[in-house]
Structures are given as C-alpha cells and as structure tokens.
Amino acid sequence: MSGLRVQIYAFLPNETEFDQKSLFLCHKNRLTMNETDLSPITTFIFDFDGVMTDGTVFCDFEGHPLRATNVKDGYAIQLATKLGYNVAVISGAVCPSTIVRMNSLGVTDVFTGIPDKVLKLKEYMKEKGLKPEEIVFMGDDIPDLNVMKEVGLPACPADAVPEVKAISKFISERPGGKGAVRDLIERTLKVQGKWMTAEAYAW
Secondary structure, three states: OOOOOOOOOOOOOOOOHHHHHHHHHHHHHHHHOOHHHHOOOOEEEEOOOOOOOOOOOEEOOOOOEEOOOOHHHHHHHHHHHHOOOEEEEEOOOOOHHHHHHHHHOOOOEEEOOOOOHHHHHHHHHHHHOOOHHHEEEEOOOHHHHHHHOOOOEEEEOOOOOHHHHHHOOEEOOOOOOOOHHHHHHHHHHHHOOOOOOHHHHOO
C-alpha cells in the first residue's frame, strides 16, 4: 500500500452543486490521467493570461497593459521550440508585450485579439497538418472551453475555473504564471525521452 494517497474534500455550505460535481470530475481526471497520454503530443498551444501569467494585469502611466511571466516557463517553452515542437499562443487579449515575450522564446505563432479561438485553432491545424490527438491546449477560463474540446489533450493550471477543470485531462499542480506551463512541457518531454538532452544546457 506504499505510495497510496488519500485526499479528503469538505464542501462549504455555500458551494453550488456544479462546484461539487466539477471538483469530483477534475479529481477523477487527475487520477486517471496516465502520463503515456502525453506520448502523441507534437504541439503545445496556450492561452496567455491566467496560463503564462497569474492573471494580474498592470497598467503603466499611459494605460498600457503589462503582464509578468515566469522564467521557468520560458525555459521550457524555448526548449520545446528548439526540439522541434510546435508552440503557439491563442489569446483573446490584445497586448504587444505578449508577442515580444513569445518571440524572444522562439515562438512566432502568436495570435492575439482572437474572438473565435476554435476558428483560429482549425486554421492553425490545417496550416500545420495537425491531428487533434497531437495537440495539447492549456486554458484557464470560460473563453477557453470550446477550443479545449477540439484537441486531444485539454489541460489547465491548478487555479483554473471549475468548468475548465471539469473537462481537462491534464491538471497541473502549479497555478498559472507559476510553473504550470513548465510542468506540462517537462512532463511531456520526459515521457517522450527528450528531457535533459544536449539542447537542455543552453538557452
């Protein structure tokens, strides 16, 4: 029985029935998510706010939005691009710094201000010749639900909303902007035998 983990959940009186059901569903997904499910992945697609950031938006004196991202996430992203994975961002927000940040990591497929993420995903899949089972999409909130249903591996950070957790097959133990992206990429590379290769030692 070594290694057995038991988790107990206590529901607060004001929790809704949906909150309770989604918690059980996301816990079930995490228990049944076998790391071999990561073996077909060739493509990482991310929302930006709440996934690569903690959801906080700063504004400068002129009202321009600024985001803070995570260095460890950045390391994993640039490594994935060097290893030949497709890495993309599909975000509804318009923020020039998002494009600058992703370009600095070697990611050129950065789509911002996207009102219909499903349509953009299908265009991207057609352009790259991708199948759903090759793709993981990590989102965190309601606008990501429909696009996440279109890929083989819907994923989310630990602090995603209950509706997103309920459909996710991979739920990171790390929150958005605090290593969730690194967690997903690192686990995938380890399953595929590509972690700690020669490319890992340089940025």
